[in-house]
Amino acid sequence: MPPEQRGRVLVVGARTAREALLTRLAESxxxxxxxxxxxxxxxxATxxxxxxxxxxxxxxxAAExxxxxxxxxxxxxxxxxxDVSRSRSPETLKKLAVDGFIRGAEEMVPRVEAAVRAGRLRESExxxxxxxxMLLDITQAATSSLEMEEILHIAVDKVGRVTGSDRCSVVLVEGSHARTGTVVATQENPSLVQLEIEIVRYPELRRALETRQAVLIEKAENDPLMAEVRPSILPLGVNSILVQPLICQDDLLGALFLRHSRPDTTFGRDEQQFAQAVAGVLANAIRNSRLHTAVKRKREDLELAYVERYRELTDANRRLKELNRLKDEIIAVCSHDLRAPLQVLLGHGRLLLESTITAEQKQSTEAIIRQGRKxxxxVESLLEKGKGEAARLSIEPRRLDISLLCKESTHELNILASQRGVTLRAEAPESLMLIGDEVKLHEVLQNLITNAIHHAKDSGRVTVRALRLTRPDGDAVKITVQDDGSGIPPDELHLVFDRYRHGPKGTGLGLAICKEFVELHGGEIWAESPPEGGCIFVFTLPMAQEAPRKPQAVVKEEPVQPRVLVVEDEAEIAAVLAEVLRSRYRVEVARDGQEGLARARTMRPELVVMDVFLPKLDGLEATVALKSSSDTAHIPVILLSAHQGVAEKVRALNLGAVDYMSKPFNAMELLNRTERALKAASSEREVERPSAVTLRSGSDPGTNLYDKRGLMAKLEVEVAKVRRxxxxxxxxxxxxERPQADVPRGVADVLRKRLRPQDAVAHMGSGVFCVMLPECDAESARNVIQRLLPELQTSSGLAYQPAVADVSQDSDPVDRILDKLGAPLVP
Structure with a gap:
């Protein structure tokens, strides 16, 4: 048996021990x-x-x-x-971390042979x-990318490492009888690509391409196929060659070429099978790459445009984030830097007020202190806002006269106007009551008046007007601040309320804060450029509704205002709720769930406003108890909670509550929702009354949604706002699909639950529904409605046909737009 077939053994030790072992191993x-x-x-070892x-x-x-x-x-x-057979300390050797021990001469050959077999088996595995x-890596590369050159470079590198070859190349050809080929990837020189070769100079490659079979040259020096090129390859040391054709779906694409130059090396069966598997993967990848080349070329232009657009958006987003970060830093730094001088100003103002001064000086000092505090x-509000977008500004509402507030603000700024030679006057002929935060509304007025004074002409005038505005959805207050300055170009009016932008004339926060404060009160604010010049800033606020007076000829013991029971355990929140609701209703307060349930059963209020988390009995359990009793089941319940999750809202509504509000709440939103709940409850009790009476409420009694008139009133207000x-x-x-005599309740439930809180839904009659979607263009609205259609059909058994229009892009009146969409006409 040749030595190489039995094994190779390295003996390490003293000369006498080595010679005996070497002799025995050599003989074996x-x-x-x-x-x-x-x-x-x-x-x-080398x-x-x-x-x-x-x-x-x-x-x-031994250990060393x-x-x-x-x-x-x-x-x-x-x-x-x-070998422990000759050692004087065999126990010491047995403690070594070796793979085995030889205890006698008869064990040596079997032990060595077993170790050789185990090693070869481990190497084979x-x-x-x-x-x-490696095959998995090549397959993954071939399936994750269509870039052929990248796939082939990965493949030749990995195949060369597995087979130990000194050359591994991929040659592509056009057909079986091609005379030339192209080396597209090679292990020897990865940078060498697209090298043209002549097939006739490579007999082994020519044979593989002609027969479409793998060609193995075990010894190039004596193989007959290599006779014609042997003089040129022997100096290069070529020993063994393997050529595996690349064939996919009967298309010959090229060949995988491998070469060994070391003597006594060849490509075994395992290497041949591995090359065949790799060739199948590469052939499929090459064919796919060729099929996708045309598509790739067409796609490149689109991708280039997309990449350019993506870069622009990324850069814009980066700048926006940087500006947002800078904005937060400016707010924080300015606010902190303003605190210290303000405290000093207020301190000295108080000292001055306590000293002996004239009445005129006292009036000025009080104004300084008052404005300093504001x-x-x-500053505190800016600091709170600078903490992040999650910080929300809230209002502390109370009943106030906005006409009086306009006069006070004008009076306070008369000194500033006199210094600039501007005439400042207020025109507020009547008392205009509303529910609002006096501090924030005072800030809005002062900001607008101050801006008007600064932009008025020399010896010009600034006029503040307050008047009542009659609207379909309730009266409102309209405040205008007008100056006679240079004005604002019409195309820049929509920029003045953006943060840090006032058109080309500067940056700032004042008007943005004014807009935020006005919208917190449920109002809107805008700027106008009148034909006579100058600028007018206008904002509107909902007025507090006056309680209806009893006819003098009718004497009733019952209070005119509806009774509302507030159930809230936190005294501060209960006080705010009571203060807001007392502007329209008679309010009673309970401190826990059990007390609220007992008082509801005794006093029978028209409405219950209740917190969800209450001591003794929570709001959800109290709602179930109210709805389970025939005496109190008709009382509508509005639940309040700091939890803003949709699941909690759905759960509350399923238990019988008519509405669900999140804390902190907006005062006007609370009043609007209580009024809506009371009207809905009244409509349910008076469902037998003539339809003409019901229509005046603006809500549909069958669904508790808007009716035709209510929707028209809301649309007229909202459309004017979005177009502005x-x-x-x-x-x-x-x-x-067909007119309905009865109201399809399932449709109303789906629309109420699936749409956003700011969306408005109306039943127009005959089963026709109308949905108002703010901040939604026509395409987005169509997508929303299309997602609802299957659920609407499941709940009602009716197929609905939708029609959508973007009212902000349509200049027609609201009734004309609804008519074009197929809504029933409003009588």
């Missing part, structure tokens, strides 16, 4: 080498490439020798056997694992 057919100590091990190491050193040197062998990377995983891993309050501020808003009309 093993190739051997020896080393006396660690100094000779590296050289012997020349022999051992499969087993036999340790025959003395016990005191073993550690030295394991430190050599080449020998780290080679099995090591220790490792090579198999490596091939499978500025300090604004250039914001999108869409209206959708849903018509059933």
């Amino acid at each position: 057919g093993f190739a051997c080498a020896s080393a006396e100590d660690m100094e000779g091990v590296p050289q012997a 020349s022999l490439q051992p499969e087993v190491i036999l340790l025959a050193t003395a016990a005191k040197q 020798t073993l550690e030295g062998i394991r430190s050599i990377e080449q020998l780290r995983h080679v099995p090591i056997l220790a 490792e090579r198999t694992r490596l091939r499978m891993g 500025i300090l309050g604004l 501020y250039h914001r999108p808003m869409s209206v959708a009309v849903l018509r059933p």
Whole structure:
């Protein structure tokens, strides 16, 4: 048996021990080498490439020798056997971390042979694992990218490492009889691509392409196929060659070319199977790449445009984030820097007020202190706002006269107007009551008046007017601040309320804060450029509704105002709720769920406003108790909670509550919702009354949604707003497949639950519904409605036909737009 077939053994130890072991191993057919100590091990290992190491050193040197062998990377995983048959301290050797022990001469050959087989098996498994891993990497590369050159470079690199070849290349051809080919990837020189070669100069490649079969040249020096090129390849040391054709769906695409130059090396069966598997993967990838080339070329232009647009958006987003961060820093720094001088100003103002001064000086000092405190309050508000977008400004509402507030603000700023030679006057002929935050509304007025004074002409005038505005959805207050300055160009009016932008004339926060404060009160604010010049800033606020007076001829013991029971355990929130609701209703307060339930049963209020989380009995359980009793089931319940999740809202409504509000709440929103709940309850009790009476309420008694008149009133207000501020808003009309005599309740429930809180829904009659979608263009609105249609059909059994229009882009009146969408005409 040849030595290479039995195994290669490196013997390390003293000379006498080595000679006996070497003789026995050589007689048994093993190739051997020896080393006396660690100094000779590296050289012997390099020349022999051992499969087993036999340790025959003395016990005191064995541990050191073993550690030295394991430190050599080449020998780290080679099995090591220790010969203990001749050792005087066999127990010491047995403690070594070796792979086995030889206790006698008769054990040596079987032990060595078993170690050789185990090592070869482990190497074979490792090579198999490596091939499978490399094949998986190539497959993943081929399926994750259509860039052919990248796939082929990865493939030749991994195939070369697995097979140990010194050349691995991919050659592409056009058909079986092509005379030339193109080397598109090679292991030797990765930068070498698109190299044209002549097929006739490579007989092994020509044979593989013609026969479409793999060609293996085991010994190039004596293979007949290589006879014509042998003089040119022998100087290069070519030893073994493997050519595997690349074929996919009967299309010949090229070949995978591998070469060994080391003597006594060839491509075994495993390497041939691996090359065949890789060739299948590469052939499929090359064909896919060619099929996608045309599509890729067409796509490149689109991708280029997309990339450019993406870069622009990314850059804009980066600038926006930077500006937002800078804005927060400016707010925080300015607010902090303003605090200290304001405190000093207020301190000296109080000292001055306590001293002996004239009446005129006292009036000026009081104005300084009052304005200083308001500025300090604004600073605190800015600090709170600077904490992030999650911080929300809230209002402390109470009943106030906005006419009086306009006069006071004008009086306070008369000194500033006199210094600039501007005439400042207020025109507020009547008392105009509303529910609002006096501090914030005073800040709005002062900001607008101050701006008007600064922009008025020299010796010009500024006029503040307050008047009542009659609207379909309730009276409102209209405040105008007009100056006679240079004015604002019409195309820049919509910029003045943006943060840090006032058109080309500057930046600031004042008007943005004014807009925020006005909208907190449920109002709106805008700017106008009148024909006579100058500028007018206008804002509107909902007025407090006056309680109806009893006819003098009718004497009733019952109070005129509806009774509302507030159930809230936090005293501060209960006080705010009571203060807001007392402007329209008679209010009673309960401190926990049990007390609220008891008082509801005794006093029978028209409405209950109740917190969800209450001591003794929570709001949800109290609602169930109210709805379970015939005496109180008719009382509408509005639940309040700091939890803003949709699941909590749905749960509350399913238990019988008519509405659900999140804390902190807006005062006007609370009043609007209570009024809506009371009207809905009244409509349910008076469902037998003539339809003309019901229509005046603006709500449909069958669904608790808006009716035709109510929708028209709301649309007229909202459409005017969106057209003024250039914001999108869409209206959708849903018509059933056939007119309905009864109200399809399932449709109303789906629309109420699935749409946003700011969306408005109306029943127009005959089963026709109309949906108002603020901040939604026509395309987005169509998508929303299309998602609802299957659920509407499931709940009602009716197929609905939608029609959608963007009212902000349509200049027609509201009734004309609804008519075009197919809504029933409003009588």
